[in-house]
Amino acid sequence: MKSSLHNKQLMTGNEAAAEAAIQAGCRFYYGYPITPQNEIINHMAMRMPQVGGTFIQAESEIAAINMLHGSAAAGARVMTSSSGPGISLKQEGISYLAGSELPCVIVNVQRGGPGLGDISPSQADYFQAVKGGGHGDYRMIVLAPSSVQEIADLVYDAFDLADKYRNPVMILGDAQLGQMMEPVEFYKPAKTYLPPKKWALTGADGRPKNVIKSFYPVKGELEKFNRRLQKKYRKIEETEVRYEEINTKDADLVLVAYGTCARISREVMNKASKIGYRIGLLRPITLWPFPKDALRRLSQRVRTFMVVEMSAGQMVEDVKLSILGRCPVHFYGRMGGGVPSTNEIINNILEVLPKINAADSVEMIEI
Amino acid sequence: MTEKIMLVGYGGQGMMLFGRLLAQAAMLDGKYVTFFPSYGTEVRGGSACYHLIVSTGEIYSPVVEEADTLIAMNQPSYIKLKDFMKPDSLLLLNSSMVNVEDPPQVKVYRIPATEIANELGNVVASNMVMMGAYNYIKEIIPTHLFLNCLENALRGKKAALYEINKLALERGENYVRNGNLISLPAE
Amino acid sequence: METLYAPPKTLHRVATHYCPGCGHGIVQRLIAEIIDEWDIRGKTIGIAPVGCAVLAYNYLDIDMSEAAHGRPPAVATGIKRVHPDNIVFAYQGDGDLAAIGLAETIHTAARGENITVIFVNNAVYGMTNGQMAPTTLLDQKTTTCPEGRSADEHGSPLRICELLATIDRCSYLTRVSVTNPRNVQKTKAAIKKGFRTQMGKKGFSLIEVLSPCPVYWRMSPIDSMRFIDDEMSRTYPLGTFKDWEKEGS
Structure with a gap:
């Protein structure tokens, strides 16, 4: 537009x-x-x-x-x-x-x-x-x-x-x-x-x-x-499912976030690419109906997901239900009025990514 | 170009209007802009803090995590928010109400905004003094666009305040132009 | 052959779910009669409460909405604001109107909302098997005050008309009963006046109808009618508490 x-x-x-x-x-x-x-x-x-x-x-x-x-x-x-x-x-x-x-x-x-x-x-x-x-x-x-x-x-x-x-x-x-x-x-x-x-x-x-x-x-x-x-x-x-998918093609990790957290996650993608990480974003626009087919499709080629929310992890349940254990789903959230910073999210990604690389040869299912 | 600004002061020092007018002018200048009041725990206790981002490209996170510019109108707010600066940040202090040592590695301008506004007969215009100084230094937006927005904001009963605010803006600008500076970052 | 009498067209000819001797059937029939007489079926919209009268829309052949417990005045407000020239009435019982929905009752009246509330007061929760209502009389026994309502323990009965009469924007407040043909005709006249209040855009009207609940009063239908005349109308005196026509407003 x-x-x-x-x-x-x-x-x-x-x-x-x-x-x-x-x-x-x-x-x-x-x-x-x-x-x-x-x-x-x-x-x-x-x-x-x-x-x-x-x-x-x-x-x-x-x-x-x-x-x-x-x-x-x-x-x-x-x-x-x-x-x-x-x-x-x-x-x-x-x-x-x-x-x-x-x-x-x-x-x-x-x-x-x-x-x-x-x-x-x-x-x-x-x-x-x-x-x-x-x-x-x-x-x-x-x-x-x-x-x-x-x-x-x-x-x-x-x-x-x-x-x-x-x-x-x-x-x-x-x-x-x-x-x-x-x-x-x-x-x-x-x-x-x-x-x-x-x-x-x-x-x-x-x-x-x-x-x-x-x-x-x-x-x-x-x-x-x-x-x-x-x-x-x-x-x-x-x-009526609506969502936005950005840079998920060759992503090492796909962030799943909506609303304010999606915008912060988008910033994280840019910062992470500067230090050599390929991060994608799936942003649900309809939370119900949830874009579960899009996530299921992604889970066939993406190695890991991280859900970012300003909650104790509520949408993370729908993400897990969508991908049915095909790959690990991590979560980073803040509660009670806290807004996650880009650095907090990046630090969490950095903690998770080496594990994925190490787990390449190992079956790793975490639900 | 992306400029991330934090505006802090007591509620009533006009940081909301400052930010809104700057955001409006930037929008009219064709820029992307986000502007919102912070709710973080850092602002509890009478301080008002606003995050303003002006950019030539799309803005993703509207949250200012590291400020390119911090404009502080009073001491308690400055102390609460100073950690949001990074090594090359610009710091504008209302020296009428902030008396601190120079923080390391940032470029500091001290502008006695409250005194200047008082001299003009309207203490509330201290925000415009700071705006004049800030825009002179960073040239974020064409001044005439800002004045248009100011005029639009001050309609009806408030129309009489336009001239004094415009004057305050010029005084802030002149104050910096005349070299009433500055402490450059300590090496 | 000349027809001297026929049931109102607006009343569906179906079996009633109301208990023997219940007053709801009388009141709903009166509404149907008025709609027929004035030929206003095409512009009348009713709201059914939660309570015994929840199925009012099974009897009245007009557009109707259900409402959550206590909220008919809010639903009526929403409907009337969309269709200001329709006649909109909320049909409510005492639990609905005087307990859970008292805030809506008072504030709808305070706004002078141009609707009519038909308030059937039978001093008991009928649909849930006879618990105490805000209008239960002192000493009256219910399943939740088995020894009888005591002012000390359960508080005193609420007089809704008197309460609302303090509100400036109320236009018509009256209390009637259905204990004999004369009172039934008075009730009909009161509902008519409520509708006329709306049609003249005079504001909020409420008709409180003292009505029998023989089953949960544990009385015969006839004794129930006597009880209203002899006991209930002492706590809740019949009469008109506000009348825009008499105040010349």
Whole structure:
């Protein structure tokens, strides 16, 4: 994407998320203040009245996610945003949204946890996002941007994906991406017309009634519904995987990282090449569906992987499941608001690489 | 060209505005730029620290691990952040509020930014004094682009502040131009 | 032959899951009657709670959404903001509205959200087999206060209309019952007025309906109705607590 300079604006990732939603035709936003995502709610409070939209500062994150439920059921494009503690409060609502097959976008600007934690960048909500933090067998499409421009692009796409599959979509960012300013351009067309949704609640004027529900008390019905959901999820897994692969061809080691950690890993690649190491990067853009086929393919020629996360190692489990023990998977992470430095990662790579070389003649499986 | 800058000071010394305007001007100059507030433990206790990278190429990590330039507005922040400098770093100290010995191997400029801003009648403009000095030394961006951004930022009720900020910028520039320097790195 | 009486079209003719003597069927039928009389099926949207009335959408032939426990006012808010000219009502029980969802109730009222809440107060959790509700009367026995509710141990009953009456943005608050035909007609008039409040964009309206739960009150249906008239309406006096028409607003 090359663009002319005068269309660029310097914005925080949070502001870009909010503005991109408006460009995508979102006219309903419900939020509750929590750091480090306050620029989203502030931007929405300013912008929604300008575009004839609705902004409500809800009495709680719980109320916000349920207002979202209402507007999604009514057929509108709708968004909420929060961070760790607030996203936890929204989990019941997210389960209902998934169970009622309601399209909507939820932004999580991750902060350190558990508990109140701190307001520093973190990626420790990975499990909660991709494995389903709420109850029941459901999935959310989870998109992980790594720049302010990509936040704008993915938020815009998120609304289309949500509508396409009638499913909640989460944007999984972090405090650093949310607070960071970078040039951004809203080059996709601002949506003013959106096709009506036949299933939505509008008043049953001249048609059979529509019911939005996730309650199936008659024996067997709920399982049937679950099977249908799972079929939809398989379709999403087949169709919507996104990732970026850089320099993996002759790599001694491939880093796997998303979001902020992917950018730091990219810097590591450059530094490492200067001292003679060939390092590749696989950056998942969709965390669910996870790019497991790409990793499986890579594992046939790559000798080792290292996952870098701002967590105790959550995505590392999905990487291991993808490559099924074909080669070792190492991990380097920081927790509780720590951001890994390039030197820390390089030192870890240097510790790992000689072992790989030594193990060339030996079977080495580590899961 | 890649320039990694750390801006540190007390909250309220205008480092946020300094960084944002510089980032905006660099963007208008066609450069890649990242700018964000640091959350690290090094900034706890009243210090504000911002990471700013300006580059002619794509910027990967936005985190400044080694600063090409450190601009320090007060002593406690300087002491907390000085280890982010490397041997050839540029150090700009607000000498009105920082009184330390020269660190080894870095090029130090001491600019009495708070005093200069005070003389101009607005202590808050000390950030612009530093910006003037910094850009004179490094020539990161064309000054007129920075002034455009400054003017845009100071609209409405704040419009009256534009002239004094512009003046502060010039004073900072002149201060360095007139050779009010400098300690070169000790060999 | 002239038809003198027929069940409302908006009420599906299916077997009810409500227990014998339950008040929910009466209230939902009244809603269906009003929708027929005013011919507003095409613009009415309801929200069903978690509780005995969760299946309200099996009886009412209108667009409806389920809501998580306690959250119908938030869901109603989200719907109404998208369709401001529709009639949107939240149908809730006492556990839903007065316990887990009290924050949503109060703040939806405080925003003066242009919706109607139909609050069926039967002083007990019916769906989960008769536990204590915030509106359970003092000395009333439930499975979680088997010796009877005591103010010292369990706190005092919540009077929702009186509580909400302190909120400036509330437009219409009334408490009615379904104990006899006259009261049933009053309830119908109150729901109509709630809908009219919305149609006139006058803001938040709530109709509290004192309703029997013979099974968990362990009484006959007739005794349950007497209990409402003689006991329950002493703690929860019938009447109108806020009325935008009378305040000239």
